[in-house]
Amino acid sequence: MSTLGVGIIGCGVISTRYLQNAPLFKGIAVRAVADLRADAAAAQAARFKVESVPIAELLARKDIDIVVNLTVPDAHFEVSMRALEAGKHVYSEKPLAISAADGRKLVEAATRRGRQIAVAPDTILGPGHRIARQMIDDGKVGRIVAGTASFMSRGMEHWHPQPSFYFRPGGGPVLDMGPYYITALVQLIGPVKRVVGMSGKALPERVVTAPGPNTGQRIAVDTPTSYFAVLEFEQGALVSANMSWDVYKHGHRPLELHGLDGSLRIPDPNFFAGQVEHTEGRGEWQVRDTRGEPCSRPNHPDADPVQANYRGLGIAEMAAAIRAGRPARTGAAVSQHVLEVMDGIMDAATNGRVVTIGGGVRPPAMTEAETRALLVDPAATT
Numbered sequence: 001m002s003t004l005g006v007g008i009i010g011c012g013v014i015s016t017r018y019l020q021n022a023p024l025f026k027g028i029a030v031r032a033v034a035d036l037r038a039d040a041a042a043a044q045a046a047r048f049k050v051e052s053v054p055i056a057e058l059l060a061r062k063d064i065d066i067v068v069n070l071t072v073p074d075a076h077f078e079v080s081m082r083a084l085e086a087g088k089h090v091y092s093e094k095p096l097a098i099s100a101a102d103g104r105k106l107v108e109a110a111t112r113r114g115r116q117i118a119v120a121p122d123t124i125l126g127p128g129h130r131i132a133r134q135m136i137d138d139g140k141v142g143r144i145v146a147g148t149a150s151f152m153s154r155g156m157e158h159w160h161p162q163p164s165f166y167f168r169p170g171g172g173p174v175l176d177m178g179p180y181y182i183t184a185l186v187q188l189i190g191p192v193k194r195v196v197g198m199s200g201k202a203l204p205e206r207v208v209t210a211p212g213p214n215t216g217q218r219i220a221v222d223t224p225t226s227y228f229a230v231l232e233f234e235q236g237a238l239v240s241a242n243m244s245w246d247v248y249k250h251g252h253r254p255l256e257l258h259g260l261d262g263s264l265r266i267p268d269p270n271f272f273a274g275q276v277e278h279t280e281g282r283g284e285w286q287v288r289d290t291r292g293e294p295c296s297r298p299n300h301p302d303a304d305p306v307q308a309n310y311r312g313l314g315i316a317e318m319a320a321a322i323r324a325g326r327p328a329r330t331g332a333a334v335s336q337h338v339l340e341v342m343d344g345i346m347d348a349a350t351n352g353r354v355v356t357i358g359g360g361v362r363p364p365a366m367t368e369a370e371t372r373a374l375l376v377d378p379a380a381t382t
């Protein structure tokens with residue numbers, strides 16, 4: 001198997017996960033890192049024993065095939081476009097861009113240049129969501145007709161050292177956490193047809209309490225911090241999505257889907273594993289633990305609770321797709337559809353209308369064997 005060279009642009013908080021995980025995957029090798037802040041790139045380069053280079057140099061390197069864009073959301077468009085124009089494939093942190101119009105430009109640029117652009121989350125490739133999808137496809141709960149998706153917390157300023165991007169246009173809970181839930185729903189039940197929604201903002205400013213140089217900083221809130229939406233899927237299901245940074249605590253499951261013959265509780269789409277539970281009609285919940293599956297082992301003890309976090313699996317999957325000449329599972333078609341849905345929810349909430357979403361595809365299911373084939377040592381992740 002040929003190895004594709006990877007260059008990372010954006011050396012902030014999440015880059016540590018990607019750099020820690022990269023050696024787990026076959027067929028990719030991180031060759032260099034870059035950042036607007038040269039000191040941030042140099043620090044990650046020293047820690048993970050890779051080269052740190054200026055951005056232009058990284059884009060010009062012949063031994064880099066894939067640019068991984070880990071910059072803040074409102075820089076995704078510019079950085080991904082530069083990488084595509086330099087002839088690179090792109091794997092971007094979510095979202096693809098902060099507007100559907102910019103997303104379309106990126107997809108067109110990738111198509112024109114014969115390059116792939118894939119976007120996080122890759123958690124849908126993990127065993128939690130793979131097994132939930134298999135249950136749906138096997139008809140265990142019948143045709144899905146309803147569901148709920150709940151992401152609600154009290155914000156980001158208590159843990160992220162530089163959280164201002166979350167509260168500017170391009171931030172907010174829909175563009176930040178929506179990708180996990182909407183991508184998961186699209187892979188579980190298919191494309192979205194129409195959306196409605198309402199939004200609100202609990203506070204005009206936030207105060208940073210996370211430890212670091214910005215503690216005590218006051219951040220103006222320039223984007224809604226709560227959205228309550230309903231998504232109608234092409235196959236007929238209605239799913240309510242509650243996304244908020246104005247909620248201290250709640251008792252909702254991240255994702256529940258209800259079928260004609262039973263119900264499903266699906267693990268947190270921010271992570272890779274967990275328990276999939278289903279019922280036959282009104283029967284007891286039957287638990288399917290994903291322990292023992294590839295990418296299920298809790299691997300980051302700094303997370304609370306300890307979770308399976310194999311971010312980067314999607315880069316290896318995209319590399320395999322490039323070698324095979326097929327679209328990546330989290331590629332342009334899926335990520336642009338997810339962005340159209342998020343754009344639609346924000347449009348619906350701002351303008352008080354029902355928004356019709358066009359196109360969209362359900363990515364092909366990933367098998368356990370395909371996951372194993374992407375891992376250097378599958379047993380180390382079970």
Ligand SMILES: NC(=O)c1ccc[n+]([C@@H]2O[C@H](COP(=O)([O-])OP(=O)(O)OC[C@H]3O[C@@H](n4cnc5c(N)ncnc54)[C@H](O)[C@@H]3O)[C@@H](O)[C@H]2O)c1
Nearest residue numbers: 010011012013014035036037040070071072073075093094
């Ligand atoms: N922090 C997390 O736990 C987490 C988890 C999953 C996904 N993400 C996503 O990852 C991305 C980055 O998040 P983060 O928390 O690491 O942010 P961060 O602010 O910690 O880091 C972003 C880095 O990008 C750099 N940057 C900004 N604009 C740039 C540009 N134009 N060119 C080059 N470098 C640029 C910044 O200097 C900074 O070092 C976001 O899209 C976020 O949604 C973050």
